[in-house]
Structure formats: structure tokens, C-alpha cells
Amino acid sequence: MADALGIGIIGCGTISRTYLELAPRFSGLDIRACADLNRKAAEERASEFGLRAETVHDLLLADDIELIVNLTVPDAHYMVSHEILAHGKHVYSEKPLALSLREGQALSDYAKKKKKLVGCAPDTFLGGAHQTARQVVDDGLIGDILGGTCHVMSHGMEAWHPNPDFFYKPGGGPILDLGPYYIACLLNLIGPVKRVTAMTSTPFRSRTIGHGSRKGERIDVETPTTIHAILEFQNGATVTLTASWDVWAHGHAPMELYGTKGSMFVPDPNFFGGEVRLADRAGAIRTLNGADHPFSAANIEDNGVQRANYRAAGLADMAQSVLSGGGFRCSLDRALHAVDVMVSILKSGETGSFVDIEHPTTRPEALGAAEAALLLR
Numbered sequence: 001m002a003d004a005l006g007i008g009i010i011g012c013g014t015i016s017r018t019y020l021e022l023a024p025r026f027s028g029l030d031i032r033a034c035a036d037l038n039r040k041a042a043e044e045r046a047s048e049f050g051l052r053a054e055t056v057h058d059l060l061l062a063d064d065i066e067l068i069v070n071l072t073v074p075d076a077h078y079m080v081s082h083e084i085l086a087h088g089k090h091v092y093s094e095k096p097l098a099l100s101l102r103e104g105q106a107l108s109d110y111a112k113k114k115k116k117l118v119g120c121a122p123d124t125f126l127g128g129a130h131q132t133a134r135q136v137v138d139d140g141l142i143g144d145i146l147g148g149t150c151h152v153m154s155h156g157m158e159a160w161h162p163n164p165d166f167f168y169k170p171g172g173g174p175i176l177d178l179g180p181y182y183i184a185c186l187l188n189l190i191g192p193v194k195r196v197t198a199m200t201s202t203p204f205r206s207r208t209i210g211h212g213s214r215k216g217e218r219i220d221v222e223t224p225t226t227i228h229a230i231l232e233f234q235n236g237a238t239v240t241l242t243a244s245w246d247v248w249a250h251g252h253a254p255m256e257l258y259g260t261k262g263s264m265f266v267p268d269p270n271f272f273g274g275e276v277r278l279a280d281r282a283g284a285i286r287t288l289n290g291a292d293h294p295f296s297a298a299n300i301e302d303n304g305v306q307r308a309n310y311r312a313a314g315l316a317d318m319a320q321s322v323l324s325g326g327g328f329r330c331s332l333d334r335a336l337h338a339v340d341v342m343v344s345i346l347k348s349g350e351t352g353s354f355v356d357i358e359h360p361t362t363r364p365e366a367l368g369a370a371e372a373a374l375l376l377r
Helices: 014-025 039-049 056-061 074-086 101-114 128-138 173-177 179-189 313-324 332-351 369-375
Strands: 005-010 029-035 052-054 067-070 090-093 118-120 145-153 193-201 206-208 218-220 226-233 238-244 255-259 262-266 276-280 285-288 300-302 305-307
Touching: 005 014, 005 056, 005 313, 014 029, 014 039, 014 313, 029 039, 029 056, 029 313, 039 052, 052 056, 067 074, 067 313, 074 090, 074 101, 090 313, 101 118, 101 332, 118 313, 118 332, 128 179, 128 262, 128 276, 145 179, 173 179, 173 226, 173 238, 173 332, 179 193, 179 238, 179 255, 179 332, 193 332, 226 332, 313 369
Parallel strands: 005 029, 005 067, 029 052, 067 090, 090 118, 145 238
Antiparallel strands: 145 255, 193 226, 206 218, 226 238, 255 262, 262 276, 276 285, 300 305
């Protein structure tokens, strides 16, 4: 049996560099080729990382490629993933898996027909911070989780992204772009969602690009950019989730969970590291840094800040499943549950009604320090 999968990448934009820089840290991954509709982008990435530059068609047909990472724009995720499956290869997609429950279910059905696996980001919940938080919950240190709050708010992507158009089209917006990180983290800590309700709005009908060759150009906003949602979980907990690109500044913590024995303050689910803080019934706070977990160690510099970044951990976990059997944590079913939650939040915002979550799933297995170490080279 091979000890690594032959992997290709479709989509050579900004996020592809992150995968290509970090994948060599993990076992089971041998990235061999990349492709993009923009041939120049593929050639630049290939030259930078010592890969073959292929056309999308040739990459889909390549005999030495067993799994393809889909890093295209969100509204192409379903179509590209379907094509990868059609050519007999496994798929690992960037989030979201698809833009509707119907598309996601069709992809699931087709993957079963083709007897291939589909995985999907985000994998940040596998980080040392969030696995430390998972240990807190599993050990009962804050008791049964009753509720919580999540806040992910800024003033949008146009200030730094040179082509932010797709963020503001249907299928974009903060809930579909950033929601997957929070929902994956909550699924890891609490379990599946039962139903949701929400209010949504679009205060700014246009945005001005502030960076790159299109600086000063105005783009239309065609999707809600402020979402106030309440998620009811299968275990009875209720969590408020606010996602907005209409906020200049705020003082909210990214995530707080409230239990029968105390509270837990969880760092930003968009990242792998950070401090987990616990408050007991008396209000005394102690900090856990998860230093014994290998995915807590700072390994990159981000604008002068040392961070832990282990993107591709989910891909490596999936690769082990392909090579050796067994389940993996960033599974299609969990990604499809997240899609159901997100589109149901948007539907509730349109209708003003509670929306039941249709697609069932299970809480992922914890990724302890020893298991995480096995994923690294």
C-alpha cells in the first residue's frame, strides 16, 4: 500500500499558496500538479512550488492523481467537485461544500455512486486551541452546555481583497464565507443543530474596492451582510450567532459557551491557536494554552504576529482514511450539515420563521495530541 496520495489542486488563487506551503508538514500528502482556468496563475504556482502546471481537463485525467483539492470560488464548488468525482478521484473542497442543500445532497449521492470520498474545510476546529476546548467539554469542566454567543464582525473584504465581488453576490456574505468556521467549531464542541431562526439585513447597497488595480471601483451588494441568528442544538443548548460586514469595531469575544458549572471563552475559530479561558461558578478565571497539542505551536508569522496555522490537517486526516480506512473528521456529512444550517439561517431571515435542520450528522471524534502528531511528517 502506498504511503502517500498523489494530489492535485484546481484553483491557484490566494488560498492555494497556504495549502502548498503547509501540506509538506503532513504525512500522506504528495501534491504533484495544479491547474486553473487562468493558465498563467497555474504556471506561477507550479514554478513557485515545483509542481506540474496542467489544464483542468488534463489534471482530471492524470493517472498519478488520486485526490483533487477544489480551491475554486464558492459558486463553482459544486460543479468542480462533481467533475472530480466523475473522473474517479476523491475530493477535498474549500468551504462551503455547496451553496444549497439540494446541491450538497446531490454531491453526496454521486460520491456514494462513484465510491469516492469527499471532504471539506474548514479544519481549524482541529487546532490545538479548539481541541483543548473540546477536552474541557468532554471532561465536564463547565458541566452541560446550556448556551453561548458567537460574534464574527468587521467591515467587509473590499478593504484588502483586489476582487471582492463574489463576497457580495448570492452565495457570498458573512454567513456562508465565515459561518463555516463557527459552525464546525460548535459542532465539535456541542454537536448537531436542530433548528434556527434569524433576522438579516443589507445596510450598504454598494461597496468601494480599496486595494489593487480596481481601487475606487464600486460593486453592488446582492446578499445580506448582517445576520443575527439563534441556533438550537440537539442537546437543547441555544447559541446566538452574529455575522456582519457592516461593523467598524466591536468588543465582543469570538465565542463564549455557558455551562451548568461555569463558562468557557473560546478563541477565534478562524484560527488554529489561541488561549482557552475557563470561569468557575465564583467567576475565577484560569487560562489553558493547549501547549501539549502539536497544532498549538506557532509556525507562521502573520503581519508580525506568530500564529499556529495547520491548514491541510483535515486533508491529511482524510488522506489517512483513503490509505488505511476508517472515518475522518472533515467529512461530507458534517459539511452538508453546515450548509443546511447556513442556508436555513438565510431562509429564516427571508421568511421570519424557525427552520428545522434536515440533514443529520454526528459530532466528530476529538483529535488528541498523540493522534495529531501522527498526522505530521
